[in-house]
Amino acid sequence: MATETMNVTFDADGYLADHNEWNEDLARELAREEGIEELTDMHWKVINFMRKDYIENGAVPTIRRLKKAGGIPTKELYSLFPDGPAKKAARIAGLPKPKGCV
Amino acid sequence: MKKLVILGAGTAGTIMANRLSPVLDKGEWHITVVDKDETHYYQPGFLFIPFGVYNQQDVIKPKRDYLPSGVELVMSGIELIEPERNRVKLENGKVLEYDLLIIATGSRIHPEETEGMKDGGWHKNIFDFYTIEGSTALANYLKYWEGGKMVVNIVEMPIKCPVAPLEFVFLADWWFTEQGLRNKVDIEFVTPLPGAFTKPRASKYLGDFLDKKGISLVTDFGIERVDSGANKIISYDDKSIDYDLLVTIPTNMGDEVIERSGMGDELNFIPTDPNTLQAKNYENIFVLGDATNLPSSKAGSVAHFQSEVLFENILRFIDKRPLLPEFDGHANCFIESGFGKGILIDFNYDVEPLPGKFPLPGVGPFSLLEETRMNHWGKMMFRWMYWNLLLKGAELPIQAQMNMAGKRQ
Numbered sequence: 033m034a035t036e037t038m039n040v041t042f043d044a045d046g047y048l049a050d051h052n053e054w055n056e057d058l059a060r061e062l063a064r065e066e067g068i069e070e071l072t073d074m075h076w077k078v079i080n081f082m083r084k085d086y087i088e089n090g091a092v093p094t095i096r097r098l099k100k101a102g103g104i105p106t107k108e109l110y111s112l113f114p115d116g117p118a119k120k121a122a123r124i125a126g127l128p129k130p131k132g133c134v
Numbered sequence: 135m136k137k138l139v140i141l142g143a144g145t146a147g148t149i150m151a152n153r154l155s156p157v158l159d160k161g162e163w164h165i166t167v168v169d170k171d172e173t174h175y176y177q178p179g180f181l182f183i184p185f186g187v188y189n190q191q192d193v194i195k196p197k198r199d200y201l202p203s204g205v206e207l208v209m210s211g212i213e214l215i216e217p218e219r220n221r222v223k224l225e226n227g228k229v230l231e232y233d234l235l236i237i238a239t240g241s242r243i244h245p246e247e248t249e250g251m252k253d254g255g256w257h258k259n260i261f262d263f264y265t266i267e268g269s270t271a272l273a274n275y276l277k278y279w280e281g282g283k284m285v286v287n288i289v290e291m292p293i294k295c296p297v298a299p300l301e302f303v304f305l306a307d308w309w310f311t312e313q314g315l316r317n318k319v320d321i322e323f324v325t326p327l328p329g330a331f332t333k334p335r336a337s338k339y340l341g342d343f344l345d346k347k348g349i350s351l352v353t354d355f356g357i358e359r360v361d362s363g364a365n366k367i368i369s370y371d372d373k374s375i376d377y378d379l380l381v382t383i384p385t386n387m388g389d390e391v392i393e394r395s396g397m398g399d400e401l402n403f404i405p406t407d408p409n410t411l412q413a414k415n416y417e418n419i420f421v422l423g424d425a426t427n428l429p430s431s432k433a434g435s436v437a438h439f440q441s442e443v444l445f446e447n448i449l450r451f452i453d454k455r456p457l458l459p460e461f462d463g464h465a466n467c468f469i470e471s472g473f474g475k476g477i478l479i480d481f482n483y484d485v486e487p488l489p490g491k492f493p494l495p496g497v498g499p500f501s502l503l504e505e506t507r508m509n510h511w512g513k514m515m516f517r518w519m520y521w522n523l524l525l526k527g528a529e530l531p532i533q534a535q536m537n538m539a540g541k542r543q
């Protein structure tokens with residue numbers, strides 16, 4: 033896998049261990065691993081909002097927060113990041129795995 | 135005279151009033167409790183009502199009977215909290231000023247958040263069991279149901295008592311068997327989570343239980359809408375599931391007063407310090423129970439553990455001492471698994487549910503992450519404990535902080 037040659041560390045869940053090691057090339061690589069060949073402007077809007085929100089609030093935003101605070105319609109989120117959009121987008125954005133609250 | 139105001143006299147507000155009233159100097163502090171509803175509901179009992187184990191009378195008591203005589207109870211809706219001005223406006227027109235505010239307004243279901251949920255099928259073949267109305271309507275429906283496909287769906291997390299939906303399907307499996315109807319009923323558990331539950335070991339353990347009981351599991355299902363004409367639920371990625379009977383756990387949200395007051399997140403939960411329980415943005419406001427935004431379970435047992443820490447911190451705050459960061463996310467939940475048995479889980483922010491014995495290491499009498507008859511009795515005893523010990527803020531034989539002794543890695 034290409035991400036292995038990029039000299040970054042992943043946690044046990046396969047998420048970036050330190051979100052500061054993230055960069056846009058890494059995001060493109062992670063997206064390919066998740067089956068997303070090309071990151072469109074809309075993808076970047078989601079990724080950038082997630083990173084900003086995480087850095088400001090210390091928590092990976094939920095799907096509802098992406099809709100309400102980030103202005104990203106849920107339907108669109110699902111089509112951008114099929115099958116588990118919150119987890120996939122978080123991984124591509126270099127954030128920890130979202131903790132489905134208990 | 136200084137003023138302490140407690141908003142909400144449910145599980146958490148009642149416990150705090152009972153803990154604080156006897157110790158705060160009556161000459162110095164006046165305690166006011168506000169709630170809009172005269173009736174205290176034992177919400178854990180709602181789970182059993184659809185199966186005729188409890189009825190409405192078994193789960194309600196007057197709120198006043200559980201509050202200490204030293205507090206003033208005001209029966210009114212809360213209209214607005216004005217944290218910058220240290221006052222609360224009530225729907226009855228009164229304005230309450232405070233020096234110290236405890237918010238315990240809980241959380242409620244919002245079926246209208248899902249498109250189509252409240253169309254034609256609501257309380258006809260679509261039910262919730264998180265309210266007294268929902269659980270009693272479902273009891274009536276089940277009495278005459280002749281079978282078909284029952285879908286139990288969690289709309290989104292977080293929900294209060296996150297194990298309750300699993301308990302519901304376990305009990306349904308038992309109850310349909312008792313009625314001689316099990317071979318005419320398909321039970322499907324449909325969740326937005328990647329597994330039966332959130333924490334990995336418990337998720338695997340409980341997932342195996344679903345399997346054993348012949349309950350099918352659909353994961354990663356993010357419901358977009360209900361088509362109640364066609365009896366289908368449809369996900370954001372256009373998967374669709376048919377049902378004859380839909381039991382929904384709708385979106386759970388904090389009270390609208392939190393939104394009106396600009397104090398909440400997207401779900402009207404209040405940003406709260408995870409360890410001291412002080413509101414993130416306001417020094418003299420504390421939050422406990424379901425109203426917080428914390429990643430701990432929204433459960434009565436958790437409100438109880440929080441109340442021990444909050445009690446200390448309120449006294450420290452009054453004495454101008456630093457707050458103790460002692461709440462560790464401890465939760466302790468009995469999971470009714472049907473046929474007179476139960477499972478117990480005990481965990482906190484950092485440690486997921488593990489097997490072992492509880493509360494006495496090596497002895498029990500309860501077993502963790504294991505199905506036993508004793509655990510079922512624990513669950514049934516909880517109702518007595520709730521009314522007689524927990525609400526009164528009495529010491530329980532369980533520490534507020536989770537204990538690793540007795541657990542196996």
Ligand SMILES: Cc1cc2nc3c(=O)[nH]c(=O)nc-3n(C[C@H](O)[C@H](O)[C@H](O)COP(=O)(O)OP(=O)(O)OC[C@H]3O[C@@H](n4cnc5c(N)ncnc54)[C@H](O)[C@@H]3O)c2cc1C
Binds near residue numbers: 180264
């Ligand atoms: C089906 C079900 C099963 C459960 N099972 C369990 C279990 O087995 N074990 C367990 O520990 N927990 C269980 N729980 C969870 C438990 O009941 C709750 O976590 C607990 O009651 C939360 O307490 P609280 O004080 O935060 O909120 P509540 O007890 O809901 O109290 C909130 C109070 O605030 C009042 N209020 C809110 N807004 C306003 C307003 N604007 N004006 C005036 N008053 C207001 C309400 O009237 C209410 O009295 C279950 C819950 C459900 C629904």
